[in-house]
Amino acid sequence: xxxxxxxxxxxxxxxxxxxxxxxxxxxxxxxxxxxxxxxxxxxxxxxxxxxxxxxxxxxxxxxxxxxxxxxxxxxxxxxxxxxxxxxxxxxxxxxxxxxxxxxxxxxxxxxxxxxxxxxxxxxxxxxxxxxxxxxxxxxxxxxxxxxxxxxxxxxxxxxxxxxxxxxxxxxxxxxxxxxxxxxxxxxxxxxxxxxxxxxxxxxxxxxxxxxxxxxxxxxxxxxxxxxxxxxxxxxxxxxxxxxxxxxxxxxxxxxx
Amino acid sequence: xxxxxxxxxxxxxxxxxxxxxxxxxxxxxxxxxxxxxxxxxxxxxxxxxxxxxxxxxxxxxxxxxxxxxxxxxxxxxxxxxxxxxxxxxxxxxxxxxxxxxxxxxxxxxxxxxxxxxxxxxxxxxxxxxxxxxxxxxxxxxxxxxxxxxxxxxxxxxxxxxxxxxxxxxxxxxxxxxxxxxxxxxxxxxxxxxxxxxxxxxxxxxxxxxxxxxxxxxxxxxxxxxxxxxxxxxxxxxxxxxxxxxxxxxxxxxxxxxxxxxxxxxxxxxxxxxxxxxxxxxxxxxxxxxxxxxxxxxxxxxxxxxxxxxxxxxxxxxxxxxxxxxxxxxxxxxxxxxxxxxxxxxxxxxxxxxxxxxxxxxxxxxxxxxxxxxxxxx
Numbered sequence: 001x002x003x004x005x006x007x008x009x010x011x012x013x014x015x016x017x018x019x020x021x022x023x024x025x026x027x028x029x030x031x032x033x034x035x036x037x038x039x040x041x042x043x044x045x046x047x048x049x050x051x052x053x054x055x056x057x058x059x060x061x062x063x064x065x066x067x068x069x070x071x072x073x074x075x076x077x078x079x080x081x082x083x084x085x086x087x088x089x090x091x092x093x094x095x096x097x098x099x100x101x102x103x104x105x106x107x108x109x110x111x112x113x114x115x116x117x118x119x120x121x122x123x124x125x126x127x128x129x130x131x132x133x134x135x136x137x138x139x140x141x142x143x144x145x146x147x148x149x150x151x152x153x154x155x156x157x158x159x160x161x162x163x164x165x166x167x168x169x170x171x172x173x174x175x176x177x178x179x180x181x182x183x184x185x186x187x188x189x190x191x192x193x194x195x196x197x198x199x200x201x202x203x204x205x206x207x208x209x210x211x212x213x214x215x216x217x218x219x220x221x222x223x224x225x226x227x228x229x230x231x232x233x234x235x236x237x238x239x240x241x242x243x244x245x246x247x248x249x250x251x252x253x254x255x256x
Numbered sequence: 257x258x259x260x261x262x263x264x265x266x267x268x269x270x271x272x273x274x275x276x277x278x279x280x281x282x283x284x285x286x287x288x289x290x291x292x293x294x295x296x297x298x299x300x301x302x303x304x305x306x307x308x309x310x311x312x313x314x315x316x317x318x319x320x321x322x323x324x325x326x327x328x329x330x331x332x333x334x335x336x337x338x339x340x341x342x343x344x345x346x347x348x349x350x351x352x353x354x355x356x357x358x359x360x361x362x363x364x365x366x367x368x369x370x371x372x373x374x375x376x377x378x379x380x381x382x383x384x385x386x387x388x389x390x391x392x393x394x395x396x397x398x399x400x401x402x403x404x405x406x407x408x409x410x411x412x413x414x415x416x417x418x419x420x421x422x423x424x425x426x427x428x429x430x431x432x433x434x435x436x437x438x439x440x441x442x443x444x445x446x447x448x449x450x451x452x453x454x455x456x457x458x459x460x461x462x463x464x465x466x467x468x469x470x471x472x473x474x475x476x477x478x479x480x481x482x483x484x485x486x487x488x489x490x491x492x493x494x495x496x497x498x499x500x501x502x503x504x505x506x507x508x509x510x511x512x513x514x515x516x517x518x519x520x521x522x523x524x525x526x527x528x529x530x531x532x533x534x535x536x537x538x539x540x541x542x543x544x545x546x547x548x549x550x551x552x553x554x555x556x557x558x559x560x561x562x563x564x565x566x567x568x569x570x571x572x573x574x575x576x577x578x579x580x581x582x583x584x585x586x587x588x589x590x591x592x593x594x595x596x597x598x599x600x601x602x603x604x605x606x607x608x609x610x611x612x613x614x615x616x617x618x619x620x621x622x623x624x625x626x627x628x629x630x631x632x633x
Binding site: 053055074075076077079080085087091092093094095096100103104105107108109112113114115116117118119120121122123126162166 | 279282283472475476478479480481482483484486487490491493494495496497498499500501502505512
């Protein structure tokens with residue numbers, strides 16, 4: 001028997017009042033593959049992400065991680081099953097230092113959160129791991145700075161650091177380079193490339209920049225008005241008329 | 257406030273001192289000379305209170321400070337560290353007091369009664385706190401606060417109505433085990449000029465219990481668990497996405513806090529040999545606790561020591577001081593009326609407003625910030 005997909009959505013739907021934000025989206029994400037999710041603003045990409053990671057509860061349909069139904073679990077339960085998410089709008093612990101932010105993610109992975117009587121500052125192993133990750137995202141020199149004092153680009157890097165620290169099986173990036181300055185973008189793209197190159201991670205990437213999508217993605221799916229309208233190899237999808245019309249047309253006009 | 261405290265924390269991370277005192281304080285040292293000094297003075301005075309002060313009133317004040325340090329610290333775990341606004345803290349304080357009072361009154365003045373009363377009270381508090389905590393599953397912060405208010409009010413009414421068990425509004429007076437009575441003399445000779453009696457033993461029982469539990473709470477807030485609580489306070493949504501079950505952590509914090517408050521209530525009842533609605537259950541004590549947390553400094557735990565000491569001292573001696581002031585100012589118009597002992601709450605209120613404006617991070621927050629700017633400058 002074939003191993004089940006790392007992540008699967010079956011008929012995933014959510015309605016807000018009369019508006020259907022995500023409509024009957026069925027999709028399988030295989031281990032080791034990087035799938036880019038594209039579509040115009042308001043197409044339901046982030047809503048689709050929220051349904052997968054559990055921030056929103058589906059009106060209908062299912063989410064499966066490695067074949068087991070996680071639709072009834074909340075975000076924490078799904079995170080424990082190996083699903084990690086970086087957020088589009090930076091979503092950190094503003095009053096804790098960058099290092100402490102990452103340490104919290106490392107600690108969650110190490111399942112040390114329920115240790116009540118050990119001293120947090122004595123967990124050398126966890127601190128070292130967090131330091132390594134900060135090094136990877138080039139934030140070591142800002143480890144004692146709180147996110148509120150970090151530049152936007154550094155906040156985005158810290159967001160990625162938290163995701164890496166969780167060591168998930170499924171990485172979900174929601175526009176990881178949005179709002180970053182041009183010279184900061186390569187750092188984040190290299191990190192995503194590294195994750196992909198390891199070969200055992202499933203990556204979902206919401207991204208607007210077509211050059212980024214083209215260079216990283218193994219596959220592209222296109223959402224439009226909450227519907228899955230295209231799915232396939234990057235070259236083929238980008239060339240397809242439905243994408244030219246639904247996505248790139250809008251993209252061109254919004255930039256024009 | 258949280259932002260101003262963040263660099264202070266990173267400061268400890270850069271140089272973690274090792275040693276028995278650091279271990280005892282869970283590597284969360286006061287980090288300010290002025291603060292260390294104040295804490296040392298308060299703790300020394302409390303530790304040596306029976307030897308330093310004569311008479312029963314100072315000793316009662318010291319015992320009350322010990323009880324309130326524990327009570328306020330346990331509340332700070334909720335309010336300052338986890339960001340939970342609960343109005344049910346006096347309920348747990350009251351359960352502790354009633355547990356001891358009912359057990360000693362019904363079962364007679366023995367240590368077994370104390371144990372039975374305390375264990376029963378702890379169990380009841382833990383269950384109630386867990387139930388209230390799990391209610392926070394689906395309701396938002398403000399509704400959670402309202403629920404705690406409702407439950408606490410219901411319990412207060414219940415305590416005054418069930419007079420057959422609780423003594424109603426009159427409360428319950430009871431006898432202590434022989435070892436804690438004034439007549440008990442463990443030593444034939446005085447120690448350091450002081451004849452040790454059961455009352456002094458009772459004081460030390462309270463002091464040591466409060467000190468040990470304070471250090472345990474300090475350990476809890478500086479543990480990995482404690483840092484998860486702070487993460488929840490900072491960004492509950494993100495904490496959940498990292499894989500921390502927010503409801504479970506909040507409930508655990510509520511239970512720990514409630515059990516510490518229960519012990520504090522039991523200690524107060526043992527000291528007073530009495531428990532009634534006004535000593536442990538009334539809503540005005542809830543307000544006192546809030547004031548002590550805010551004055552001392554939310555989310556610092558050391559603030560509990562300073563807040564409780566200041567507040568209890570003011571409560572006990574401000575009126576005396578004002579009486580004297582009123583006397584000396586007699587003859588001058590208005591002024592004697594302003595400092596009349598009956599106006600002490602007015603002055604306490606004014607002090608509170610001024611302190612909140614001047615030290616938004618509480619006394620501890622202020623001293624730590626000052627200490628840091630000296631360090632840098």
